[in-house]
Amino acid sequence: ETVTTIGEYAFYNCKNLTTVTGMKNVTEIGDYAFYNCDQLTSVFIPDSVTSVGSACFRSCDNLTYVKLPQNMNGVSPLMFYECKKLETVVFGMNVTWIGGSAFEDCSQLKVDLPGNIEKIGRRTFMNCKSLTEITIPKSLTDCGYDIFSGCSNLKTIKFEKGITTIPENLFWGHSDDSWFDGLEEIDIPETVTTIGEYAFYNCKNLTTVTGMKN
Secondary structure, eight states, X not given: OOOOEEOTTTTTTOTTOOOOOOOTTOOEEOTTTTTTOTXXXXXXXXXXXXXXXXXXXXXXXXXXXXXXXXXXOEEOTTTTTTOTTOOEEEOOTTOOEEOTTTTTTOTTOOOOOOTTOOEEOTTTTTTOTTOOEEEEOTTOOEEOSOSSTTOTTOOEEEEOTTOOEEOTTTTOOOBTTBOOOSOOEEEEOTTXXXXXXXXXXXXXXXXXXXXXXX
16 A cells, blocks of 8 residues: 555556555556456546556456546546446546547447536547447537547437537547447537537438527
8 A cells, every 4th residue: 555656557468467456545557557457357446546547458358347536537548448348437526538539449338428528539439339328518618529430329419408519529420431320310409509510520320400499
């Protein structure tokens, strides 16, 4: 418990590592620290941690459950990239941003966006084929492209009550090879007064748009 920092690549490629305990006083976990730890199945990051580096748990093939700390305000890029069995992520209450490709190719993931989220990077949930519905918080203002591209089963889009703006790029599919193919219909809440540029760009299966009263 005297350890306060876990450095970059500290446990990289430790293929027989199944459990990580302790870390009671750890405040920082470096980039790629647990990259390619194939046998990790669950991770509980203590609230003492305020920073977890990019690609920290990338390609942890058997990781299914993650609890993130309350004191961390963002999810770094590529943090769980290609964790193909990851099903559940519990966000801390202070998360306001999620970096690019953080959950890309997490094909088993079902997740609720943090209630205070302001920014989501490009390709964050790309190819998350188990996502079936998502609620867009009214705090979200900054979006990259291809956030939901390849989410072919994401059919239900809800908006937090009172939302006034659908951010630009929210459902933008960047190219013919990467686009949000799940969206077929959308109901725009009556509180919405602005739909940002490219918000539904390249949503080729979108057939019905309702609402837009204001």
